[in-house]
Amino acid sequence: MQDSIFNHYGFLERWNESFFHFLPKIVLALLVFTLFYAIAKFLRHYSFKLYSKVLKKQSALARIISLTLYAVLIASGGIFALEILGLESYVTKVLAGAGILGIAAGFAFKDIAANMFAGMLVNLQKPFKKNDWVNIAGTFGTVDEIGWITTSIKNISGQEVFVPNQLIYKSSFTNYSVYRKRRVIVRGGVTRGDDLEKVKNVALDEVGKMKEIMKTEAADFYFTEIGSYAYSFEVRFWIEFVNQTDYLNALSEAIIRLKKRFRDENIEIAYPVQALDFGVKGGVGIFDNPIRVKSLNQDNGIDKAKPKENIRPGTKERR
Numbered sequence: 001m002q003d004s005i006f007n008h009y010g011f012l013e014r015w016n017e018s019f020f021h022f023l024p025k026i027v028l029a030l031l032v033f034t035l036f037y038a039i040a041k042f043l044r045h046y047s048f049k050l051y052s053k054v055l056k057k058q059s060a061l062a063r064i065i066s067l068t069l070y071a072v073l074i075a076s077g078g079i080f081a082l083e084i085l086g087l088e089s090y091v092t093k094v095l096a097g098a099g100i101l102g103i104a105a106g107f108a109f110k111d112i113a114a115n116m117f118a119g120m121l122v123n124l125q126k127p128f129k130k131n132d133w134v135n136i137a138g139t140f141g142t143v144d145e146i147g148w149i150t151t152s153i154k155n156i157s158g159q160e161v162f163v164p165n166q167l168i169y170k171s172s173f174t175n176y177s178v179y180r181k182r183r184v185i186v187r188g189g190v191t192r193g194d195d196l197e198k199v200k201n202v203a204l205d206e207v208g209k210m211k212e213i214m215k216t217e218a219a220d221f222y223f224t225e226i227g228s229y230a231y232s233f234e235v236r237f238w239i240e241f242v243n244q245t246d247y248l249n250a251l252s253e254a255i256i257r258l259k260k261r262f263r264d265e266n267i268e269i270a271y272p273v274q275a276l277d278f279g280v281k282g283g284v285g286i287f288d289n290p291i292r293v294k295s296l297n298q299d300n301g302i303d304k305a306k307p308k309e310n311i312r313p314g315t316k317e318r319r
Helices: 002-054 059-084 088-108 110-125 166-170 196-207 244-264
Strands: 133-136 139-146 150-155 160-164 181-190 220-226 231-240 291-296 303-308
Touching (some): 110 139, 110 150, 139 160, 160 166, 181 196, 181 244, 196 220, 196 231, 231 244
Antiparallel strands (some): 133 139, 139 150, 150 160, 181 231, 220 231
């Protein structure tokens, strides 16, 4: 019993000696970590103010930079404090474990990280803004919200489509609102018997009467193809563009005007027609020889061919 008490007393004495020997390191480690914490907090505040002035329209990016600087300083203070305490081996193990976890997390969340990085680029570059008409990854509509992972687009059918941000920089996209104008292209074709110069002049004259057309931009007319049944053409003109209805109204009015004007000017809009010519060289006229019709003799079951007289269009067969 007495030996046990002395043993406990010896253990407490050794623990007391080691504690007082280790206490200065603990105090120093706390001071170092507190110093790094104070510096990190100070730099986060003033770096955010500085970058907010430099990046006036990218406040979110300024916040990310300041928070990154803050996190790096806090982590550095923690590592220095652990080294002062003589826990370098534990620091090495922690960093190694963190590296393995980071690699695993990188594979698991690579798409999320790619979307977040792309979202940061979108917010920095600002290739489009809210309510712009865009076509991203085959989705056409107005931008509703630009997030860090996805961009929300309201399509022309009224549904909300979420496009991952990484798709924005993986392929090309179109912003129809950036210039506040848009070119309308009307395609059609006229018959081979029409005067092409007349077609061009009539089309440009009629399109020029539209109130939607921009007077500062000249309209264009081009014949684009000699087709099997038509001469294809394009009429192109510019309009002020705010939303999709502006474009559709201008396109619809141009089609209506051209159809009516072509009718008044005796210009035929072409449609697919196939002509059969039996009088070409090397061909056979359908009425040159008697038409032979085979009939089955029901009495003896023998096929006999008997000539029949030529049948002209608009006449009946004589019996």
